[in-house]
Amino acid sequence: MDTSTALRTDRYELTMLEAAIARGTADTPCMFEAFGRRLPGARRYGVVAGIGRVLERIRDFRFDDAELEWLSSHEIVNPSTIEWLADYRFTGDVWGYADGEAYFPESPILIVESSFGEGVLLETLILSILNYDSAVAAAATRMVTAASGRPLAEMGSRRTHEDAAIAAARAAYIAGFDATSNLEAGRTWGIPTMGTAAHAFTLLHENEEEAFRAQIASSGTGTTLLVDTYDIAQGVETAIRVAGPDLGAIRLDSGDLPTLVVDVRRQLDRLGAHATKITVTSDLDEYAIATLQSAPVDSYGVGTSLVTGSGSPAAGLVYKLVARQGDGGSWVPVAKASAGKRSVGGRKFATRVRDENGIARQEKVYLGLGPEDAQAIPATERPLLHPLIAAGEINQQHIGSDGTHAARAHHADVRAELPADAFRLGRGDPALPTTFVE
Structure with missing residues (x-):
């Protein structure tokens, strides 16, 4: 069975690559960022889910003979691009928020640092996973709040795509659900099953x-x-x-x-x-x-609403080029200025600012700094970006069953530091402001 994830993408990723190869810019060092301009459904905080799955999919993102033959026979890209794709392996760096972390508008949830060609091909794959999983997790955490400590079981497999059902079970478990009806989710992620x-x-x-x-x-x-x-x-x-x-x-x-x-x-x-x-x-x-x-x-079982994000089936995350290296080797910030779709360019490092009682009060994003500058961050601020891939090597602690259980524990800690206002079920403003610091 072919395990490649390379064709789980949009055609324009490959046509952009083809044009960049022809222009000689495909190897330009670039920085891409996944973020949300707003929270889905006017919720007060979002929940990151799908990071572990993204890492596994990047690991399997390669163009084997079957994929190359299909692309060639359908004339999707030219022979020189086919040759480039045949050698594709992601060799860059990825930093990101951990599964289970809370996020807010403009939070730099995932940062991909690589050549333009390597990074641009991952856009669709990354967004398709993070948008769905984070939407389910955001719905799940609200249900956990409403349940007030009573057990919750995910049972929505018959209300979504068969692969999405497994992903939904993982996202719900990270956000605080106690079990799933889906046996494959139990086998893959080590989630307790019920039924x-x-x-x-x-x-x-x-x-x-x-x-x-x-x-x-x-x-x-x-x-x-x-x-x-x-x-x-x-x-x-x-x-x-x-x-x-x-x-x-x-x-x-x-x-x-x-x-x-x-x-x-x-x-x-x-x-x-x-x-x-x-x-x-x-x-x-x-x-x-x-x-x-x-x-x-005594307990609840939730299906349709959970696996459809309770009215927000996608988290609204986007993936944008935010910086590229100039001729002198320095990073040049780039950003969209489109009405309603602006982005903030440049390298970034994010922290969660907490008060003397350990309650989160602000999402702070440092412009011009990268994850390697974490030592310059005040000790009172909790760093949010973690190394996920280094020079193409995946950080194993974020994947598999162990990664899923660690994410669940992390989300419980994150919920404990959020202010009480974050748990209101009504529509409202984000519980924390996002502040950019030069």
Whole structure:
């Protein structure tokens, strides 16, 4: 199976390369930057997710015989460009925010320092990953806030592309979700998996009692029984009669949840099932979860809203050339001046400024400095850019299962330093201002 990611890109990346090769500028040292001009959905902070996946995809970004043959036979680029692509391996440097980090408008989330040719080819790949994963993570962190410490499970695989489902599970887990229904995400990223039965299993049997007995015989009384296929009150009564008061949980997937869960909790208690928990899974988003804060819900399962970014399916990140080396070897800042699409040129280094209580108050971006200048940053500021690739060599700590779990822990630390205003669910201004310092 071909594992190359080289054609997961837009044609104009290659046509730009072709023109640069012809002009003799393809090897010009350049600096590209991924950032967002604003936060999606007027949210108060964004969450970086997908960095580990970007690194793995860059590792596999190469033009093998199959890719070169296709490009040649379809006359996408000329023979000299085909020859250049045959030797492509990314040999530059990449610095970036860690997975799980918060970001704000103009945060330099990812910096790619390489030749123009090497860096320009990565634009589409980088943005397709970061825009989706960060959108899911931004939605997930809001749901974590609304859940107020109650467990959350990602279960949106049937509501998105099969590969996106795996990416969404990773992004949600980084942002604080506790489990996923997707087994490939569990295998690939080491995320805990969960799942019991759907309505189809109940409908397979002559009646609800028969279905419950079959599930308990297979999974034990600690399982979760879905009780809303028919009449909910009858389903709860049957569940406890069959499983006994030690039934692990019941699941509700329909109905007026704020009222329903109160009634079900009372019924469970009357039946002596005081330890039986209630999980709900009915088209939830952060607002629906927030309305259930005072209800006796024990856990949530979220699908459609999560994997579609809860109204913001893309994070709105862009990838721009911000500097190139001049004849004397110094960096020359370059920037767009288009109305509504401006960019800030030049090398940058970003920090998070915190007050005496450890609460974040500002995103500070130093212009003209690079990651190698980190020692010049005041000790009171937390550096945000980390080495991800050095001379083409990937920093392994950011990828795989270990990288995913480290990102989850990092996000928990990041949330702890954000001001309280960051966690409001209503539309509003970014929780931290971004300040550029010359």
